[in-house]
Amino acid sequence: MPESYITDAMRGAIGTETERRVSYPVSASDIRRWALAVYYPELPPREYIDEDYAAQQPSGGIIAPQEFNPFAWLVAKRIWPEVLPDRLNLDRIEIILGVPGPGLKSGFNGSNEAEYGVPMRPGDVITGVARLAGYSERSGRFGLMLFTTIEDTWTNQNNETVKRYRNTLIRY
Amino acid sequence: MTQTETARTAKVGDTLPTFQRTTGFHNWNRYAAVNDEFVPLHMDDEAGRAAGFPTAFGMGNLQFAYMHNMIRNWTGAEGWITRIGCQFRSVNTRGMTVTTRGVVTAIREGDGTKTIDLDVWTEDDDGNKLAPGTATVTVRT
Numbered sequence: 465m466p467e468s469y470i471t472d473a474m475r476g477a478i479g480t481e482t483e484r485r486v487s488y489p490v491s492a493s494d495i496r497r498w499a500l501a502v503y504y505p506e507l508p509p510r511e512y513i514d515e516d517y518a519a520q521q522p523s524g525g526i527i528a529p530q531e532f533n534p535f536a537w538l539v540a541k542r543i544w545p546e547v548l549p550d551r552l553n554l555d556r557i558e559i560i561l562g563v564p565g566p567g568l569k570s571g572f573n574g575s576n577e578a579e580y581g582v583p584m585r586p587g588d589v590i591t592g593v594a595r596l597a598g599y600s601e602r603s604g605r606f607g608l609m610l611f612t613t614i615e616d617t618w619t620n621q622n623n624e625t626v627k628r629y630r631n632t633l634i635r636y
Numbered sequence: 637m638t639q640t641e642t643a644r645t646a647k648v649g650d651t652l653p654t655f656q657r658t659t660g661f662h663n664w665n666r667y668a669a670v671n672d673e674f675v676p677l678h679m680d681d682e683a684g685r686a687a688g689f690p691t692a693f694g695m696g697n698l699q700f701a702y703m704h705n706m707i708r709n710w711t712g713a714e715g716w717i718t719r720i721g722c723q724f725r726s727v728n729t730r731g732m733t734v735t736t737r738g739v740v741t742a743i744r745e746g747d748g749t750k751t752i753d754l755d756v757w758t759e760d761d762d763g764n765k766l767a768p769g770t771a772t773v774t775v776r777t
Contacts, residue, residue, distance in 0.1 A: 494670075501666040502701040504657075511713060521713040522776070529699050529708070530717055536672040537698075552675070570687045572677065573696035577721030606688060 469610045469635075470599045473563040473569065482614060483548075483594040484492050486541040492586045495528045503531060509599045527583035531629075534618075546613035554635055557612060561596065565611055574611060574634035581625035589621045597630065606636035640740070643711040643775040646752055652738035655706035659694050659729070660730045667698045681730065693727035699734065699758045699767050706736040707754070707773055715775045722756065722769025733761050750775045 492515065499508035511518045511526065518526040528534075542548065550554035555565025584590065594616040601610050612633045618626040657663060661679070668674045672706035684692040700722060707717055727773055728734050733757065735751035742753040752775065757768040 498670045501670045502698065502705060504666050509708070514663065523713065529701070529704060531697070531704050533671050536670060551714075572687070572727070573724050575721065575723040577702045579719045580717055590666055 465602060465607050469557040469566040469568070469601060469608065471564065471566075472559075474490055474558065474566075474599055477558075477561040477563050478596055478598050479595065480561055481544060481595050482557055483545070483592065483616075484543040485535060485544070485592055486543070487590040487592070488531075488540045489508065490528060490534050490584050490588045492526050492585055492591070494534070495526055495532065495584075495586065498532050499529055502531070523583065525585060527543075527585050530580050530583070531561045531578070532584055534588075535592055540589070557614070557633075568610060568635040570606070571633055571635040574632040575630075577630040579628040581627065582620065584620070584626055588626075590618050590626060591620075592618045604636075609634050640710075640751075643715050643752060643773065644750065644777060646740050646743065646750075648740050648743060650740045652710045652740075652754070655702050655709060655736040656733060657702065658733045659698075659728055660733070661692075663698065664692075664694050667695055667701070671695070671697060673697065681705070684729075689727055689729060691730040693729050694734075696724040696731055698766065699724070699728060699736075700760060702734065703738075703756050703767075703769065703771070706738055706756070707771060710738070711773055711775050715773050718751075718772050718774055719721045720756070720769065720771035722758075722767040724767050726760070726764065726766045728766055734758050734766065741770075745777065748777055750777050 468575040496513050498513035518573050545560050545605050549559040554571045583612030597613040614631050616629040620626050638650050640646045664678050681691045738754045738756040741755055744751040752773050754771045756771050758766040
């Protein structure tokens with residue numbers, strides 16, 4: 465087991481932008497399908513699937529479940545990187561950063577943290593800018609494990625903050 | 637502890653109504669379809685075993701969504717999650733019934749709103765915590 469997976473090159477990349485992309489306009493159908501998936505097998509609350517009902521709610525219309533991802537599948541504009549590395553490549557963050565990766569074979573989601581601003585509504589276009597927030601490591605059940613944290617800030621077409629998100633990937 | 641049915645009447649120490657799902661490919665495939673999260677660990681028992689787990693396992697993001705669902709069911713349309721976070725400490729293996737729980741830890745009132753801090757977590761069939769976390773919600777009073 466190595467003493468550390470974190471190289472000087474990786475450490476030097478902390479703070480660097482890892483992704484900048486612009487969503488397609490959010491649609492009521494996107495929201496409806498998301499809600500159906502996360503509430504399955506029960507139907508989701510009516511405010512996600514019935515536009516007339518939603519219009520009578522405090523939101524004034526359909527809004528997305530807060531954890532909704534407008535960047536799934538395809539984005540309207542990928543500003544950086546121009547081509548995203550294969551998502552199954554566990555070194556993809558370092559590939560984007562242009563530094564050698566640790567070459568680890570397994571990984572999973574270690575933690576999520578989100579702060580929410582204004583809601584996402586049909587027609588919104590969301591811009592997401594992600595940065596490498598840091599690396600850390602510790603020994604655990606799988607030996608030495610590498611923790612990689614990405615901070616992602618989403619804004620809408622009015623430059624209002626929709627979400628600030630921190631996700632930590634564990635690799636081993 | 638008392639279970640509180642709505643956020644408006646909550647008191648410190650109250651528990652939230654749970655959100656529970658028996659999980660497997662029927663849930664995970666639907667979530668993969670909307671989040672484009674087709675990862676072998678979530679689709680293939682062999683991939684789960686190769687990574688050191690007994691079966692494939694569910695997405696942490698879906699457990700995170702279940703926490704949101706529990707809170708939304710509790711606050712209704714008057715509420716808004718302002719912050720939520722959790723650590724994924726154990727995996728949600730195939731066939732497991734995942735129960736999402738929450739307890740009120742603090743309440744602040746002012747300007748026509750109630751701000752409520754929560755401990756939230758998911759747990760397995762035996763009550764072992766999978767993903768402990770915290771959240772803050774605001775509710776109009």
